[in-house]
Amino acid sequence: MIALDIGGTKTSLFFSKKENLSAFEERYSSFITEINKKQKFCVIPTKIFQEPEEKFTKFFSYLKSLDNEIISTFPGIVKIEKEAGKWRFRIFSRRFPFLIGKCIDLNFAVNDLYAFAYYHARKFFKEPHNRDKTILTIQIGTGVNAMHMNYYDYKQLLFLRKIFEAGHVTMRQSAEQCYCGRKGCAELYISGKFLERLGNGDPTAVFKDEALKREYYTNLSLYVSSLVILFSPDKIVFGGNVAKSLDTALLHRLIEETFPHFKIHLNIEYEKDYSRLSILRGIVALYEKFKKKFLMILT
C-alpha cells in the first residue's frame, strides 16, 4: 500500500514496502525534502504533481505501477458515495480544479481531517472509560477545519458520510472574501494565512509580540468557544502547523472567561499533535476499518 497526505504545500507519502520507497527515492531524489527509511515515509512539494492534469495523472500512474493499493487524503471535500455496488470518492477541491466533481480512481480517499480525527479517536476510545465521552479535533494550518466525534460515530464510521467545513462558518459580517466563495469565514481570522498577514510574512512573530498575540487569541478563543458551546467536548486535539505555537492553557482561560452567562469551569483535556505521521497512520487505520466494514465479501 502507498498512502499519501496531500497538503497545500507539502505531500507526505508512506510506503508499506521498503523497496517501493527506495524506487520512489531514486526517481524523485531531487524533489524529496525529508525522508525516514525506518518509518517508511518521505515528503515532497505538492506542486510537483499538482498541475496540469497530465502531470497529476502521470504521478499517480507511476505510484500505481509500484503498488496496486493507493490511498490518499485530499484538501477540500471528498464525498464518499456508493454507486452500483461500488464505492466512489468524488473530489471537490479548489486546489485540483480539473478534478472538481469527478471521482478519483484510488482505493480510498478522504479529507485529511478525517484521517487525523480517526487517528486520535482510535487512541481516545481504546480506553473504555472514554466511551461515553466525545472528542473534538481542530486542524489549523493553511486552512481550518474541525470534527466532533462520539464512540458510535467512531465505531460505525458515520463521520465518513458527513461533510465537515467548520473553517467556513461565518465569523464576521465583513466584506472580506474567502477563497471558498463565501465572506467573513472563520478561516480568514484564525488560519496560518491570517498569522502570516498579522506577522508581516512571519506567522511565528505573532506569538512573540504581546499586542499581535492578544489579537490572535481573541479571534481563536471566540472561534473555539463557539465550537465548545455547540459540542461540549471532553477532549480537544489541535493539529496542523499552528498547533506547534499554541498555548492551550491561555486559550482555555480565555474560553472560560468568554463563556455565555458567566465565567465557568470547563473540564476539557487538551493535546497538540503536529506530526505528519499521525495523518498517514490515521488514513491507513481508517482504510483498514473501511475495508473490513464495507468491502469484505461475506461467505
Ligand SMILES: [Zn+2]
Ligand atoms: Zn470560506
